[in-house]
Amino acid sequence: MSDGLQFENVCGRKDAAVLDIVFIHGLTGDPKETWTNSDGTFWPCWLVDDLSGVCIHTAGYPSSVFAKWAKKEMTLHERASSLAEYMVSHGMGKRPLIIICHSLGGLLAKEVFRACCEAQDEDWNALGDQLKLVVFFATPHKGAALAAIVKALIPRVSSTSIEALSNDTGFLTNLNNGYRDLAVKKGLTTIAYYEKYKTKDAALVVSEESSDPGCTKTRPIPVDADHVAICKPASKDAMTYLSVRRHIEKVLAGCPAASDDDQNSGLGPDDYSVPSEDDRRTLQEKLIDAGREYEYANANNLQNRFARRYHKLGLFTEAKTLHDTILSAVEQRFLTHVYGPKICAGAPETEIAAAVQEQVIDPLCASSENGKLTNSTILQALYYLTEQCHIQWDKP
Template identity: 55%
Template sequence: MSDGPHFSKVCAGGEPRLDVLFVHGLTGDPRETWTSGGPEQEYWPKWLCEELEGVSVYALGYPSSIFGKWAKKEMNLHERAGNMLEHLAANGIGARPIALVGHSLGGILVKEMLRASNECADRDWQAIAAQTRLAVFMATPHKGASLASAVKLIVPRLSSTHVDLLSNDSGYLTSLNQAYRDFANGAGIATVAYYEKYKTKGSSVIVPEDSADPGVGATRPVAVDADHISICKPAKRTDLIYVSLCRHLKAVLQQCSMSAGEDGALDSFASDDYGTSSESDRRDLLQKLIDAGREHEYQKANSLQNKFAQRYYKLGLHTDAKTKSDAVLAAVEQRFFTHVYGGKICKGATDEEIAAALQVHVIDPLCSGTGKDHLSPTAILQALYFLTEQCYIQWDAA
């Protein structure tokens, strides 16, 4: 059982493109929780590095005892989320796309970490939410069903802030899950959920289907032939929980490849010919800024987009340089639409919140390359306002 904060690298499969983080649950441990139920008793997260090229796998641990002698040492979940985020930031997590895998209480901690990361002012913490592509919940009680009462039935000699929290009497789980739904839907985070079908220790099904459903997009909880403890312990590589996790991680890895190209370049973003204006919104740059209450930005915005346009059209119609410019434009358009327009503008965010999202989700990630792929913040802004003029993006929710 984990008796202090823990962060360790489990394995790596080739050149890393995706960081996979495992977070254990109540009474769990960063190793024992993820040890297979088969006769070999293998630490199964290591299987991922043999199966998938481009993943780095990590284990997180935290004090999670349910016994009275530990109660006074426990942080609440908000405090623990900040504690874990600082561990991740200090260890360089956030530089690459992330997949988070949580069991039981670990899934709740994952959601609290994402909420804290998305709302804080620390850019290293913000990067963790910005880079999250997949969240996997194994028997996590999103709606606060029977977990607290069932654990107390199984182990009557306990006193824990975590267990009390899981009763949802305060409405904490409902509030947290609403925040996660809004964030995941706006940021386009793929969400996967599993629930057990067997009673734990013959007592009860701790997290049934209804409680295991986070209510995100098209997420449909998947039933697993296991109890609450064994659901995260596949006995062999053909077990559903393992092959399903691999399937979803492969999808994220494919997206990472499409986003950066196999050689790390931005070429594969290229799609539309941005030299031709879109028909979706024919307002010019000035009108769009006026409609968004940002007309004071027009002079600078117009200057920036003119510089990009002069260079863009100067490159000709069929050159490698233009292809790369189209790739940059596609990257800016996709990130702006997902994280700024859908995630903030359409939800009535303030100018400060929009600016922060633009910095974290568009400018910082696209300026993180080196050498031939390096882009300056000014170049990103030039591309952004060029896309506005070309009618591919807008700044108001009309």
């Protein structure tokens, strides 16, 4: 589970994207585990495979936040304000945005939206204006369901605290009315899903009635899953994945295309000869932090071979463009199929090695798009990207 506020670009290239998608977990959730299915796949990265121009981010917060809120130690508004500032500090609001949330994370998303729309800070206003779609997975919009979630997932919270989460004060009604009004004003699309199976064989946590935010054109959609599994589609053929992708495609159709300057600039994030600002540790430091220091001698040799060849090519040659394309393909496949679903999920080293071979090396060697590539060339590119701070091998 989250330990402090977090925000991370998980997959998709920020410099080439036209749409940001932020995933927000719920009570007892985690930025990665909440969205990882039973096969160990971090499914949001499927969207990068299937849709051009999307960039996936995860937001995390101490998942006991709602228990603390119930005990009057923290307010939802305070947490939303903190998350809103963190998001705009990471560049959110500069292009169209989608938020996908699970359970009580949906309440946090609604409060972030309201805070941004009502703020005097222009960056916060931009984030509110750029939000185009909110997807609620089993979010309770009424107090009774809110208390049911707390009882099911954190039973240690006292009955008195649970009562504080009821709608007696009118807080949830006020929050939802504010969200509905702003959604109409801003033209925001809202999608909602609710579970049909009991959680822990004890209770149906969020019913159809509770899942309905009451927004115009929003009809809650039933899912054959419990409260925990509802946001973990097992495959790309799962109803929830196909549905989410369909609605994202509609938003993408209205997104401004990336400018020619963004696409063709010889400098900036597309130039792999310049180290990324995201993580400035050296190759050796990254491997040590990942418990892979034994790889350093070979890894350093491989990345040096790639670097010597790469830096001889000049800035604007056809050969350098080809090498940039190869680096981009390696980076994309590593982040999508290895880093998110394996490394961040704490997979054993054997699984990580298998994923590198099967999801990065083999497909790129088999492809003819970039000419004939070898295992060695791809490994050279991987370690070069590590040295240049574009990828890492340890959990954030």
